[in-house]
Amino acid sequence: MTPEQLRDLVRTAVGAAVERGTLAVAVPDDLVLERPKNPEHGDYATNVAMRLAKPAGRPPREVAEAVAAELRALEGVDRVDVAGPGFLNITLAKDALGRLAVRAVTEGEAYGRTETLAGQRLNLEFVSANPTGPVHIGGTRWAAVGDALGRLLTASGAEVSREYYFNDAGAQIDRFARSLQAAALGRPVPEEGYAGDYIGEIAAQVVALEPGVLELPADEQQERFRVRGVELMFAEIKRSLAGFGVAFDTYFSEKTLHDSGALEKAIARLRAQGHVYDADGAVWLRTTDFADDKDRVLVKGDGEPTYFAADCAYYLDKRERGFDKVVIMLGADHTGYVGRYKALVAAMGDDPQANLEILIGQLVNLVRNGEPVRMSKRAGTVVTLEDLVEAIGADAARYALARASVDQQIDLDLDAWTRQTNDNPVFYVQYAHARIASLLRNAADLGLAATLDPPSPADVDTAALAHQREGDLLRAIGEFPRVVASAAELRAPHRVARYLEELAGTYHRFYDVCRVLPRGDEEATPLTTARLWLCAATAVVLRNGLGLLGVTAPERM
Template sequence: MTPAKLSEVVLAAARAVFAARGLDSSLLPASISVERPRNPEHGDYASTIAMQVAKRAGVPPRELAQALVEELGQAPGVRSVEIAGPGFLNIRLDAAAAGELARLVVESGESYGKSDKLAKQKINLEFVSANPTGPVHIGGVRWAAVGDALARLLRAAGAEVGTEYYFNDAGSQIDRFANSLLAAAKGDPAPDDGYGGAYIAEIAQTVIQEHQDILKLNEAEAREEFRRYGVDLMFAEIKKSLTDFGVHFDTYFNEKDLHDRGALGHALDRLTAQGHTYERDGAVWLRTTDFGDDKDRVLRKSDGDWTYFAADCAYYLDKRERGFDRVVIMLGADHHGYIGRMKAMSACFGDDPAVNLEILIGQLVNLVRDGAPVRMSKRAGTVVTLEDLVDAIGVDASRYALARYSSDSPIDIDVELWTSAKSENPVYYVQYVAARTASIARNAAESGHARGTAADFRPELLHLDRELELLKTLAEFPAAVESAAELREPHRVARYLEEVATAYHRFYDNKIDGKIQRILPAGDEEFTETHRARLWLNEATRTVISNGLSLLGVSAPERM
């Protein structure tokens, strides 16, 4: 029985008690939750429903709790219920009800953990969006891992999600990039405000090889050609590195398109119609201070040029007009000041910033080797790139390490730790369970010990403490996925998987009177129905580990 199912059973019991006592059932919540007690001796699950509603119902909490004990005692799958303290309900399930969870997980397969919790939400999720002036640096890699995991989580919770990379191919940074390519092609040093690193020279040489007469053009024409071809080459490289990292976007959106199709003018018209623009000193301003910004923002400068903020406004409006209810943007640690103006801009369009716009800020990442931060890339020169991280620890470890911590916390990724084949390495610790469960399933098949059909499974045989503890841990997976999606915190799934791994290792090594309680018989031992039941639990564990790792974009190996 899952916590969600038990919650329904408890709520049904509460409704029955209210009906029997002539109490107003509308005083009960629409849904409740049950929690696992910290001390297993207090039961399998606990509920505070009696204390939540007793005062409103005009009944002492313990009196209401006693009525619930009597009602729940008749519920299928509930072995016992006890009252603790002022009205806590400590609930124990019978072994068959607990063990049924293994059948549910195995039969659900890849769908176990999915729900319709966010079914009515249409979310645009923008992340990475690094300028095409260089390789993706380690800060952007964090958003690649976290953003992709979050997209998977939101979809698993039922939301309709469009992932998006905003391709900034207009503006002064692109000008500096083009100037840097032209300088490298001529053999000149990089401009003072330009970009260095071996990748600039590589791209410049590629452009020359493909367009051999480019340096015969006048400087302005040559610069424009280097801009056009160089940006295409750099962005193709960015897309390939992200694809190799397992990150795929539904949409790559070009900023230049906003300018070319008049989207900035359209946004200005909408904001003017809402009454939030004004002119001063020949420029057009947006009155964002009406909605909490620290100052008003210029949309169009006195010389007629658009500002970056005007493009931000147009891009936000474009997303909303494409039908997305919520726009989620992931930004780096240096963008805190961006939040106020964007929230105010959303309000200027007539939206509710608390509903329609969400901005997530990620903190810095350091790659550490031999106790010291790695400061520079051999290729990029000034930053550590996605390729540097993958070369150091691999794709799986990189994705897991970046998704394992709350995004608002800085992290150090230690090369020695994340490449070690030890339990201290979190991704190894979890993937080892994936491999071990697969190995046991193979061994069972090779020795003729089939897990059998659902009709062959006897859940009541999973009654040992460590079997029950593993079952309870597996039962929490759907709730872990839902909370990680709702709170935008993929690290909750990683930490949960480590709890599953711990529970599985304890189950695997379980001893009673010095004898290991094996999943498969050893030597000439007879294959029993208990072994068969444990094979179902083994397969349920692999299912949860595989599903959870998949949500993080990490593989669940069958061998290690």
Template sequence: MTPAALADLVRSSAVQIFTDRGLDLSILPEQVTVERPRNPEHGDYATNLALQVAKKAGLQPREFAEALAEVISSAPGIASAEVAGPGFLNLRLAADAQGEIVRQVLDAGADYGRGDSLVGQKINLEFVSANPTGPIHLGGTRWAAVGDALGRLLAAQGAEVTREYYINDAGAQIDRFAESLLAAAEGRPTPEDGYAGAYITDIAAEILRREPEVLSLPDEERFATFKRLGVELMLEEIKQSLSDFGTHFDVWFSEKSLHTSGELESILADLKESGSLYQKDGAWWLRSTEHGDDKDRVVIKSDGTLAYIAGDVAYLRNKLDRGFDLCVYMLGADHHGYIARLKAAAAAMGHSPDTVEVLIGQLVNLVSGGKPVRMSKRAGTVVTMEDLVEAVGVDAARYELCRYSVDASLDIDLDLLRKRTNENPVFYVQYAHARLASLQRNAAELNLEPRSDADVSLLTHPREGDLIRTIGEFPSVLRTAAELREPHRVARYLESLASAYHKFYDVARVLPQGDEEPTPLTYARLALCEATRQVLANGLSLLGVSAPERM
């Protein structure tokens, strides 16, 4: 019996009591919380439902908890239901009901943990979206890992997810990039506010290789060539870096296309006509304060040029016109102001502000030898994705970046991630999987294999129970991680699962030795080990991290 099934049992028992006593069923929450107590002596699971609802129903919490205990204790799979304190209810599962979780994992395989809480939702997930003016820096690398993991989690809950990269290929920064490339090609110093680094020299050299006569072209044509090819080459490199990192996008959307297609002019005309844009001091302003923003935003400047928000508004309408129910933006630490303005833009276009969700990621720093690593081999002023991957590998980089809430800044200890010890979190989890894979290979040599019909009621050791209950939490962990947009919950869960397995392994022998014959307990433990391996593999897959069979 999984925690979710147990929660359903508790709620249905509460409904029965409320119905028998003629109480208001609306008092009961739709979802009942069932958690594992910190002290195992208090039971396998506990619920505080009685404390939540009893007084609202005119009952004493302990009285209601006792009524719940009476109903629940007679249910199949329940060994005991005991009231504690002012109204907590401690529950113990029968061994066969607890072991049923093992069977569920073996039957579901790679699908174990997946849910349907987001079925029917069409979600646009935009992340990374680094300007094509340089390699992806650490902030973008964090989003590449977390965004990709979040996309996997949302899809695992049944959502239709489109992963999208917004290419900022229009505007002043692209012109500065082209000017920097042209200067490098002509042997001139980097322009003021231009881009520097070995990658600029490399791209300029490649443009000269492809277009040997480019420097003899007229000024305007020469500049346009460097601009076009520079963005093209930089974007190729970005795409390759992301692919090597295991992050893939369904849509690469060009900002420039909003200008050339007429979409930008169209939305601005519609907003003027609806009155959502108004004129003041020669400029056009979005009435964003009417939708929760702290100030109205200039969309068209007094000189007729477009403010950056104009492109954001047009891009948002493009997404909404494509039928997305939710547009999730994953932005850097300096983009807090975008939350209110994007929601206001959605409202101005007649959509709910809740169709927009903005996640803000904090800064990432590398530390080695106790000191910050600040310089890149190629980019010069910033550390890039390639620098991190070269230092620790893709798996360690992805896992570490996903392991923490994006709300907090992150210092990545390169020395720790290079260690092949239990101090290194990704090694700790991957080693548990490799250890389990090795166990299954050894079992196969003895002509033994895990069977879903094994007698799981024999798994009565406290360490076995702890491991089974940890496995049973996986579906709810995934659902919560998806709902809260927090992939780090999966990483932390995997570490707790690895810990539970290592503790089990220390006290419970699985395979027979010497001339011993396998027993029903052998098959039960072998099934438990395979279930553990499967859940570790499923969790690592959702983080985009490999589950090695040998280490």
């Protein structure tokens, strides 16, 4: 029985008390269940009686006794005690708790998935690094967190489209083109241009792919470097992300907004709604009407649209594609951007609370041998995605970057994340999975593989799982669907990582005191079978949880 199933039983018990006339209250939707610190207090505890006491007009303990009487009659509940001012301490029937192992194994990859976000259609935009250089460490954090969040949202029933918005128009692309052009001609980096070995590499590729490009007039030459250079740089970005296990459903070009008339369309819509005005030769959006600190320019005096105009057009395009909510993941340097984006959403006639969500990520500081790591071997001034993967591996990089809350700055110790010791969190979790895989292989060698594939899972005597460490592990397994749902709802993949570390520790403590396989000439018993199912269930949860973070679950280490 999972915690959510127990919540349903408690609701059923309250409803039964209401039907009998014992209580006169509304059945609550949101029930809090906790795992008591003292196992003698049962498997779960709830304060529902204290919450219902005031609307019922009764003392909390009287309400608790009324609910407890109904709960005791329900299948799967072994004991209900009323404690303190009105807590209900619930002990599940041993078989009800043990069946969690059977459920996890039989559901396999589906275990942990819910429908809590069913019906939501979300556009999730993350990374969106400009195609003017490799993905830097900040973008790498969003790659890890954004991909994990997409997996979590999908696992919770939402329809999610992952989107990468690349700025292939504007001044930064012109500077990129001039930088490539200068490198190909052997000239110094232009003012505000881009440096790093990668510029010379891409410039050489452009020359190889565009015979005669260096003989073209300067303007045509720069245009060829712009078009081909962006194409090559973005191909490299895609390749780096793919190597990191990150793929997108849509790669959206900013240039298409300019070429298709989408900017003019968005501005016309905003003007028709009375939010656009002309002043000082420019076109403005009156964002101060929507709590922004100042109005924003859409078209400059020279007729050039601003980045903000493109943002307006891009938001409108997403909504017209049918997305209920636009979720955007931005770096720490974009904090001041939130207010203006909320204002444009409101100006479009939408509700920023319902239709927009912006997540701001904090910085990542890399450390090696106690010293900051600042320089990339290839990019020159930044540490890139490929630098990090080369240093600690894709699994460790993804886990490390997703393990902290997005609003928390990370100090990532490269030495610690390469150690194969228990103080390396990803190793600790992966080792637990590999340890179980080894145990299950040993079980197969002893001829016990069939115990995990009986004629019917109902034949497994899960009531035999009566040891305290077995109960701890079963309750931890039962928490997984709730952890996944809350991590998705709160946009917090780090909750999955921390849960997995706790689960791995709970498994290791179980394994240390509960012998699973028979020794010597001992015969396998129903307890042997039940413990094998418990181990296999733990492996399912570890595998599914790591999968949500985009991290592998090795069977050998």
